[in-house]
Amino acid sequence: MSSAIPSAKPMQFERQATGLVREAGWLDVLIYNVNFISIGLMAVFMFTVTIPFYSGVNPYLNEIAAFLLVIPLSLVYAMFAAAMPRSGGDYVYVSRTLHPAIGMMTSFNNTVWWFIYGGVPSAFFARYGLGPFFRTIGRMSGNQTLTSWGNSLVGNLGTLIAGTCLILVLAVIFSYSLRLYFRFQNALFILAMLSILLSIIVFVFESHGSVVSAINATFGQGSVDKALQSSKFSQGSFNLTNTILPMTWLYLELVFNQSSAYIGGEVKRASRIQLWSMPVAAIIAVVVLIILTWATINSVGFTLLGALGVDNGASLGLTSAPLFTEIASVATGQVWLAVVILGGFIFWSYTWLPGQILNASRNLVAYALDGLMPKQMRYVHPRYHTPLVSVWLVSIGSIVFLYLYIYTTLFATLTGIFGFILGFTVVSIAAICFPYRLKDVFESSPVRWRWFGVPVVTLIGVLSFIACVASAIIFLRDPLAGFQQADGSPYWSRIIYNVAIFLSGFVIYFIARAINRSRGVDIERRFASIPVE
Amino acid sequence: MKLFYAGDIHGSDKCWLKFLGAARFYGVDTLIMGGDITGKTMVPIVERAVGGYEANVLGRHERVSAEQVQELEKRIRFNGSYPYRCSREEYQRLEQDHMYRQTTFTRVMVDEVRRWMRLAEDRLAGSGVRCFVMPGNDDEFAVDEALESTYVVNPDDRVVLLDDVQMLSFSWTNRTPWNSPRELDESELADRLENLAAQLDPQLPTLFNLHCPPRDTQLDLAPALTADLKLILEGGEPRMIHVGSTAVRALVEKYRPILSLHGHIHESKAIEKIGPTTCVNPGSAYSEGVIDGALVEVASGAVRSCQLVTG
Numbered sequence: 001m002s003s004a005i006p007s008a009k010p011m012q013f014e015r016q017a018t019g020l021v022r023e024a025g026w027l028d029v030l031i032y033n034v035n036f037i038s039i040g041l042m043a044v045f046m047f048t049v050t051i052p053f054y055s056g057v058n059p060y061l062n063e064i065a066a067f068l069l070v071i072p073l074s075l076v077y078a079m080f081a082a083a084m085p086r087s088g089g090d091y092v093y094v095s096r097t098l099h100p101a102i103g104m105m106t107s108f109n110n111t112v113w114w115f116i117y118g119g120v121p122s123a124f125f126a127r128y129g130l131g132p133f134f135r136t137i138g139r140m141s142g143n144q145t146l147t148s149w150g151n152s153l154v155g156n157l158g159t160l161i162a163g164t165c166l167i168l169v170l171a172v173i174f175s176y177s178l179r180l181y182f183r184f185q186n187a188l189f190i191l192a193m194l195s196i197l198l199s200i201i202v203f204v205f206e207s208h209g210s211v212v213s214a215i216n217a218t219f220g221q222g223s224v225d226k227a228l229q230s231s232k233f234s235q236g237s238f239n240l241t242n243t244i245l246p247m248t249w250l251y252l253e254l255v256f257n258q259s260s261a262y263i264g265g266e267v268k269r270a271s272r273i274q275l276w277s278m279p280v281a282a283i284i285a286v287v288v289l290i291i292l293t294w295a296t297i298n299s300v301g302f303t304l305l306g307a308l309g310v311d312n313g314a315s316l317g318l319t320s321a322p323l324f325t326e327i328a329s330v331a332t333g334q335v336w337l338a339v340v341i342l343g344g345f346i347f348w349s350y351t352w353l354p355g356q357i358l359n360a361s362r363n364l365v366a367y368a369l370d371g372l373m374p375k376q377m378r379y380v381h382p383r384y385h386t387p388l389v390s391v392w393l394v395s396i397g398s399i400v401f402l403y404l405y406i407y408t409t410l411f412a413t414l415t416g417i418f419g420f421i422l423g424f425t426v427v428s429i430a431a432i433c434f435p436y437r438l439k440d441v442f443e444s445s446p447v448r449w450r451w452f453g454v455p456v457v458t459l460i461g462v463l464s465f466i467a468c469v470a471s472a473i474i475f476l477r478d479p480l481a482g483f484q485q486a487d488g489s490p491y492w493s494r495i496i497y498n499v500a501i502f503l504s505g506f507v508i509y510f511i512a513r514a515i516n517r518s519r520g521v522d523i524e525r526r527f528a529s530i531p532v533e
Numbered sequence: 534m535k536l537f538y539a540g541d542i543h544g545s546d547k548c549w550l551k552f553l554g555a556a557r558f559y560g561v562d563t564l565i566m567g568g569d570i571t572g573k574t575m576v577p578i579v580e581r582a583v584g585g586y587e588a589n590v591l592g593r594h595e596r597v598s599a600e601q602v603q604e605l606e607k608r609i610r611f612n613g614s615y616p617y618r619c620s621r622e623e624y625q626r627l628e629q630d631h632m633y634r635q636t637t638f639t640r641v642m643v644d645e646v647r648r649w650m651r652l653a654e655d656r657l658a659g660s661g662v663r664c665f666v667m668p669g670n671d672d673e674f675a676v677d678e679a680l681e682s683t684y685v686v687n688p689d690d691r692v693v694l695l696d697d698v699q700m701l702s703f704s705w706t707n708r709t710p711w712n713s714p715r716e717l718d719e720s721e722l723a724d725r726l727e728n729l730a731a732q733l734d735p736q737l738p739t740l741f742n743l744h745c746p747p748r749d750t751q752l753d754l755a756p757a758l759t760a761d762l763k764l765i766l767e768g769g770e771p772r773m774i775h776v777g778s779t780a781v782r783a784l785v786e787k788y789r790p791i792l793s794l795h796g797h798i799h800e801s802k803a804i805e806k807i808g809p810t811t812c813v814n815p816g817s818a819y820s821e822g823v824i825d826g827a828l829v830e831v832a833s834g835a836v837r838s839c840q841l842v843t844g
Contacts, residue, residue: 009594017713018711525828
C-alpha cells in the first residue's frame with residue numbers, strides 16, 4: 001500500500017495491485033502528436049501552393065485560421081481521451097455515445113481513407129523526400145547522375161517505384177516486428193526537426209541577395225530572373241477569401257494532432273497529459289511554421305517564393321517547384337549541410353504512412369473481432385504475433401491507391417480530408433451528447449466541468465461542430481482542394497464518393513448483421529449495453 | 534451450455550450489476566467471473582469541521598455537502614474505488630498508521646464483496662443460473678471467504694463439473710512488477726497447475742478458467758514499464774511485450790481443453806487458437822462502466838460459438 005505523509009487535503013490510498021502505471025512521459029506523447037502533424041509538409045504546401053496560387057494571401061493569418069479551426073476538435077478528442085482512457089479512438093467514443101452503427105460508420109470512413117491516403121505520403125516520399133534530395137545534392141556537388149535520379153524520382157514512374165518500395169518495406173517490417181520500426185522513429189523525428197531548425201537558421205542569416213546568388217550559381221545564371229519573368233507572379237493586395245481558403249492545405253496535417261487519443265492506459269491519476277498535449281502539439285506546430293514562414297519570406301522573398309512555385313521549377317531546370325529545404329541547402333553552399341537538411345526532410349515526406357498502415361490494419365482486426373469483417377482479417381502470425389493479413393491488405397490497397405493517385409484524376413491530395421471532416425463532425429456531435437447519453441461516465445470523469453451549468457465538453461463539441469462545418473464549406477469552395485473543376489463547376493464524382501465512403505460503414509454494419517444472423521450470431525448484442533436494474 | 538465470461542472488474546459496482554444482469558440479457562445459463570473483482574483504491578471522504586465532506590477524486594480535491602455525499606460515493610464506486618467516510622482524526626490515523634490503513638482497506642473491500650454476494654442472491658435466486666466467481670492475483674485472501682454464498686460458487690483451485698464439461702480454475706499468476714497477493718514463480722505455478730490437472734477426468738471435455746493468460750499470444754500483450762512503473766513508448770507508441778505465463782501455455786498445450794478462459798491483461802482483448810483450444814481474453818474497461826465479456830456456446834463437447842461482447 002502506498003505510503004503517506006500527513007497532509008491538509010485528503011488523498012486516496014492505493015494498494016498493491018497490477019495495472020496501476022504512471023502516465024507516459026509528456027515529451028513522448030507530445031512528440032507522438034507533433035510527429036503526426038508533419039510540420040515539414042505544412043511548410044512545403046505553404047511555399048509551393050498557398051503563396052504562389054492564392055493571390056493576396058496573408059500566410060500568417062492563414063496559419064492562425066487553420067489553428068483556430070482545428071483546436072476545438074483537439075479539445076474534443078482530449079476530453080474524450082481523459083474520460084475514456086482505456087478505449088481510445090473515435091470508434092469507441094461514437095459507438096458508446098451515439099450508436100454502434102454510427103461508430104462503425106465513422107471508424108470505417110477513417111479506415112478507408114487511411115487505405116487511400118496510403119497512396120499520398122508514399123508519393124510524397126519521392127516527390128518531396130528522395131527526389132529533392134538527389135537532384136539538389138547532385139546540382140551542388142556537380143554529380144549529374146544524382147541530379148538525373150532526383151528528376152526521375154519526382155516523375156510519375158519514379159514516384160510509383162519509390163512509393164511502392166516504401167510501402168513494401170514497411171509492410172515487411174510490420175509483418176516481422178512493430179518494435180523494429182518504432183526503434184528508429186524517434187531518431188528520425190529528431191533528424192526531421194533538425195532539418196527544419198537548420199532551414200530557419202539559414203534563412204535568418206542569409207540575405208535575399210545571397211540566396212538569389214546561390215540559386216543562380218547552382219541552377220544557372222539568370223534562373224531567378226527567368227522564373228520571375230515567366231511566372232509573372234505578383235503578391236497582390238490583401239484578400240481575405242484567399243487567406244481563408246488555403247487553410248485546407250494546413251488542415252490536412254494539423255488535424256492529426258489528436259493521435260495520442262489512441263494511446264490508452266490505466267493511469268494512477270486522471271490523464272492530464274492527454275488534456276494538454278493535443279492542443280499544445282498544434283500550438284508548437286503552428287508556432288514553428290510561423291517562424292519558418294517569417295524567416296523564409298524574409299530571406300527568399302514573397303515574390304520569389306511565389307514565382308518559383310508558379311514556374312514549377314522550369315526556369316531552374318527542375319521538374320517540380322523547389323522546396324524551401326532545397327533553397328536553404330543551396331544557400332548554405334555546403335554539401336554536407338544539404339545532406340543533413342534534405343536527408344532529415346525525407347522523414348517529413350512520408351511521416352503519416354506508418355501510422356496509417358498500422359491504424360487501418362488494427363481497425364480491420366477490431367472489426368473482424370467484432371464480427372463485422374471476415375475472421376481471416378484477425379489472423380495473427382503464430383511466431384511474430386503480427387496481424388499479417390490486415391497489414392498486407394492495407395499495404396496492397398495503398399499501392400493500388402498510389403497508382404491511382406499518380407496516374408488518374410480519381411482523387412486529389414485534399415479530397416479525402418473532406419471525408420475525414422465528415423467523421424470529425426460526428427465525433428463533435430458525440431461530444432455534445434456525451435454528458436447526457438453517458439451521464440455516469442461523464443460525472444465520474446475528470447472532465448466533468450461545467451460553465452454556467454452547461455457541460456464544458458458540450459460547449460466545446462458545439463464549437464468543434466461549427467468548426468467542422470466551416471472547414472467542410474471551405475474545402476468545397478477552395479478551387480485547389482479538388483472539389484471544383486477548372487471551369488468552377490463542382491466535381492460531383494469526388495463529392496459523391498466522399499459521401500458514399502462515409503456512409504459505407506453504416507451499410508457494412510447492417511450487411512454484417514444480416515450475415516451473422518443467418519449463422520445464428522447476433523452482432524447487435526456485441527455492442528448492446530446491459531441494463532443496470 | 535451457454536456461458537458468459539468476464540473478469541477484471543476491479544470493484545466497479547456498475548460492472549458487477551451488469552455481470553449479474555448478463556444471464557438474462559444474453560440468455561445464458563452459466564456466469565463465470567474470472568478474477569480481479571476488488572478495487573485498487575480507497576477514497577476517504579473526510580468530515581469537515583464546518584460541515585459537509587471533502588475527498589480527493591481522480592486527483593481533484595472536492596468538497597460536498599452532507600446531502601451530496603451519497604452522489605459522491607456513487608461516482609467513486611463507478612470508477613471501481615471504495616469510498617470510506619471518516620472523521621478528520623481517523624483520516625490522520627489512516628495517513629500515518631500503515632497497518633491501520635491496510636486493515637481498514639481490507640475490511641472495506643471484504644464488506645463490499647459481501648454486499649455484492651447479497652446482490653447476487655437477490656438477482657439470481659430462482660433463475661436457475663449457475664454463477665462462478667473466482668478471485669484473481671489482485672484479490673487479497675480475505676476475499677475468498679466472502680465469495681462463498683448460496684448462489685455463488687468460488688471454483689478456484691479445483692475442478693468442478695458443468696453438465697458434461699469439467700472446469701479447472703486457478704486464480705494465481707506469474708510474477709508481475711506490482712507484487713500482488715497471488716503471484717508465483719513459473720516453476721511453482723507449473724507444479725500447482727499440474728497437481729490440479731491431475732484431478733481432471735480424461736474422458737470429459739475440459740474448460741480452463743485460468744486468470745493468467747498463456748505466454749506469447751495476443752492475449753498477453755501489455756505495455757512495457759520502467760522500474761518506476763512508467764509506460765515505455767517507442768516512437769510514441771507503447772512498447773508491448775508478452776507477459777503471460779509459460780506454465781499456463783504448457784498446460785493448455787498438454788491437456789488441449791476445448792476452451793481456455795483468461796483475463797489479467799486488460800489491454801489484450803483477443804481470441805486465439807492454441808492447437809484445438811480456443812483461448813479467450815475479453816479484456817477490461819471497467820473504469821468506463823462497461824463490462825467486456827465473452828459469450829460462449831458449448832455443445833456436444835465442443836465450442837460452437839465464441840463472441841466477444843461489450844455490455
